[in-house]
Amino acid sequence: MHRFLFFFFxxxxxxxxxxxxxNFWDLENYPRLAYxxxxxxxxxxxxxxxxxxxxxxxxxxxxLFTRQYEAGVINRLLIQYIGRFDLNDIFAIQAxxxxxxxxxxxxxxxxxxxxxxxxxxxxxxxxxxQQENWPDWSITENRAVAFWTFExxxxxxxxxxxxxxxxxxxxxxxxxxxxxxxxxxxxxIYRLQVNFFEVSKFFFSxxxxxxDRMRFYSWDNVHFSFQTQFQIHPKLRxxxxxxxxxxxxxxxxxxxxxxxxxxxxxxxx
Amino acid sequence: xxxxxxxxxxFLVLLIAIGCGxxxxxxxxxxxxxQRVSDSLSGGLSVPTALTLSDPTSFNFAVxxxxxxxxxxxNLLTRFKSDLSSKSIQFFVVLGDLTEDxxxxxxxxxxxxxxxxxxxxxxxxxxxxxxxxxNGGGWAGWKSTFGAATYSVTIGGVVRFIFLDxxxxxxxxxxxxxxxxQLSTSVPFTFVGSHYPIYDGITPSMWRLSSVEERYKIxxxxxxxxxxxxxxxxxxxxxxxxVGNVLxxxxxxxxxxxxxxxxxxxxxxxxxxxQMTYEHxxxxxxx
Numbered sequence: 179m180h181r182f183l184f185f186f187f188x189x190x191x192x193x194x195x196x197x198x199x200x201n202f203w204d205l206e207n208y209p210r211l212a213y214x215x216x217x218x219x220x221x222x223x224x225x226x227x228x229x230x231x232x233x234x235x236x237x238x239x240x241x242l243f244t245r246q247y248e249a250g251v252i253n254r255l256l257i258q259y260i261g262r263f264d265l266n267d268i269f270a271i272q273a274x275x276x277x278x279x280x281x282x283x284x285x286x287x288x289x290x291x292x293x294x295x296x297x298x299x300x301x302x303x304x305x306x307x308q309q310e311n312w313p314d315w316s317i318t319e320n321r322a323v324a325f326w327t328f329e330x331x332x333x334x335x336x337x338x339x340x341x342x343x344x345x346x347x348x349x350x351x352x353x354x355x356x357x358x359x360x361x362x363x364x365x366x367i368y369r370l371q372v373n374f375f376e377v378s379k380f381f382f383s384x385x386x387x388x389x390d391r392m393r394f395y396s397w398d399n400v401h402f403s404f405q406t407q408f409q410i411h412p413k414l415r416x417x418x419x420x421x422x423x424x425x426x427x428x429x430x431x432x433x434x435x436x437x438x439x440x441x442x443x444x445x446x447x
Numbered sequence: 448x449x450x451x452x453x454x455x456x457x458f459l460v461l462l463i464a465i466g467c468g469x470x471x472x473x474x475x476x477x478x479x480x481x482q483r484v485s486d487s488l489s490g491g492l493s494v495p496t497a498l499t500l501s502d503p504t505s506f507n508f509a510v511x512x513x514x515x516x517x518x519x520x521x522n523l524l525t526r527f528k529s530d531l532s533s534k535s536i537q538f539f540v541v542l543g544d545l546t547e548d549x550x551x552x553x554x555x556x557x558x559x560x561x562x563x564x565x566x567x568x569x570x571x572x573x574x575x576x577x578x579x580x581x582n583g584g585g586w587a588g589w590k591s592t593f594g595a596a597t598y599s600v601t602i603g604g605v606v607r608f609i610f611l612d613x614x615x616x617x618x619x620x621x622x623x624x625x626x627x628x629q630l631s632t633s634v635p636f637t638f639v640g641s642h643y644p645i646y647d648g649i650t651p652s653m654w655r656l657s658s659v660e661e662r663y664k665i666x667x668x669x670x671x672x673x674x675x676x677x678x679x680x681x682x683x684x685x686x687x688x689x690v691g692n693v694l695x696x697x698x699x700x701x702x703x704x705x706x707x708x709x710x711x712x713x714x715x716x717x718x719x720x721x722q723m724t725y726e727h728x729x730x731x732x733x734x
Contacts, residue, residue, distance in 0.1 A: 248658060248660060248661065249480075249481075249617070249619055249620050250617075250618055250619045250620030250621070250622065250623040250624075250661075251618075251623070251658065251660050251661045251664050252660055252664070312660070312663055312664075312667075314667070315663050315664055315666070315667030315668075316667060316670070316671075317663045317666065317667055319659075319663075343659075345663065345666075347666060347667075347670055347690070347691035348670065348691060359649070360688060360689070360690055361646060361688070361690045362649055363648075363649055363650075363651060363652070364649060364650060364651055365651035366651060394659075395657075395658070395659055396651070396653075396657055396658070396659055397651055397653070398653035398657050399657040399658055399659070423658075424657070425615075425616045425617045425656075425657040425658055425661075426574065426615050426616020426617060426657060427616070427653060427657065428616070428653040428654050428657075428681070429573075429574030429575075429614070429615070429616050429643070429681070430474060430574060430578070431474065431477055431574045431577050431578070431614065431615045431616060432474050432475055432615075432616070433479075433480065433615045433616055433617050435480075435617055435619070436658065
């Protein structure tokens with residue numbers, strides 16, 4: 179199934195480029211979920227492509243139901259909430275909460291990120307902390323992340339940064355807020371999003387990442403996603419995300435045993 | 448602008464697909480992990496038997512990896528053999544990458560080299576050993592030359608080696624189930640050995656199991672079942688750490704060429720009347 183998804187994507191994406199849409203490059207018609215231009219002010223290009231939304235999206239709330247499958251490792255349904263709160267033109271806060279069902283029951287992730295918006299540079303600088311929890315394995319992981327999000331063009335978003343992750347084994351809830359160093363690891367984080375096709379109210383994107391919506395993987399465990407969104411209301415989009423990932427890159431023998439399907443909604447409050 | 452973006456995207460996809468110059472067959476198409484594990488556990492492949500120790504209360508054994516012989520058959524096994532007597536080594540373990548390219552000729556040659564060391568040995572498969580896929584080498588060649596890659600052996604009733612096949616960078620569901628069943632019985636010192644390590648230091652390493660959750664799952668199992676140590680290779684160097692209550696090793700490399708770090712050598716364990724100690728034995732005379 180995972181091989182089919184990957185090669186379907188390889189075949190499908192180039193074909194999409196042949197299709198023409200009148201509004202493909204027309205910035206004016208690119209839907210803005212939350213940005214209401216003030217006609218009394220000159221329009222400034224402050225568009226920052228926040229994850230999975232093609233344009234500026236203040237106060238974006240995302241709710242996703244994610245079926246996460248990794249052969250032999252995990253098979254569960256995650257209920258993911260990521261909420262962004264734009265306090266002003268310079269600063270925003272993002273909070274995340276994941277609940278796990280069918281396996282690892284309970285809270286799976288807590289996180290908070292501070293976002294500094296640098297509109298003239300089409301950039302955001304984010305700093306965050308998260309805790310992820312796997313109660314069946316008696317493991318929690320604390321991590322700190324810092325990354326730069328840059329939208330050089332309207333159809334592409336780049337994110338690069340670094341992280342520090344510190345797992346704890348057998349810790350209780352209070353102990354799990356420590357930062358042990360024995361099995362800790364520094365690492366890069368990255369995310370590339372390319373919006374490659376748009377027709378009517380449908381939007382299609384390709385992503386390559388190891389960090390997305392506070393879910394974080396090692397840098398060689400590359401995740402590839404095909405994302406589709408449908409705008410049903412100026413402030414509301416439906417979203418589908420289909421993801422597969424590579425394992426074994428360092429050995430030159432690549433496996434594709436991690437597959438995820440997410441369905442959800444994006445809403446700007 | 449539309450066409451520029453199209454070509455950029457196609458180029459990006461092709462760049463990923465080509466993958467650093469390796470052919471797609473080698474990268475993507477190989478016998479799946481669950482199939483390899485099924486083959487190993489089917490009973491149709493040869494499985495090494497436990498050796499009989501002359502003194503089961505005190506014995507030494509060596510663990511290393513990444514012999515990686517090529518057509519010119521340069522290797523450090525002869526150098527290792529010279530240590531057998533001085534260090535009283537009774538048997539040895541090789542954690543994968545016995546060959547460079549996984550061809551049948553290389554399998555035949557390295558088996559002869561290992562046999563020439565002259566003491567019993569236990570091996571498992573590495574990523575290099577899968578490289579030829581099923582074209583007369585790879586998993587088919589491994590099966591016909593060495594037999595199973597996933598198996599367990601108990602030495603003297605006190606040391607157990609559980610070998611996992613992680614040659615494709617994953618453990619897989621069948622192997623996890625089998626590991627849990629093996630660990631339902633206890634032995635004083637249980638080693639879980641495989642090619643890919645779990646632990647590889649604080650710097651961002653691509654040389655251990657890629658999936659964080661896979662690492663955490665196996666760490667959870669090892670900790671709950673009081674496994675003494677996890678031993679891995681793949682990294683051409685030596686590392687050790689105590690992670691929770693489980694020792695984590697990258698056993699040092701017998702790779703005959705340049706190393707990722709450190710000196711050529713192997714991990715030497717000493718069992719003596721219920722106590723286990725270890726040392727990293729290096730070849731100071733090998734550049």
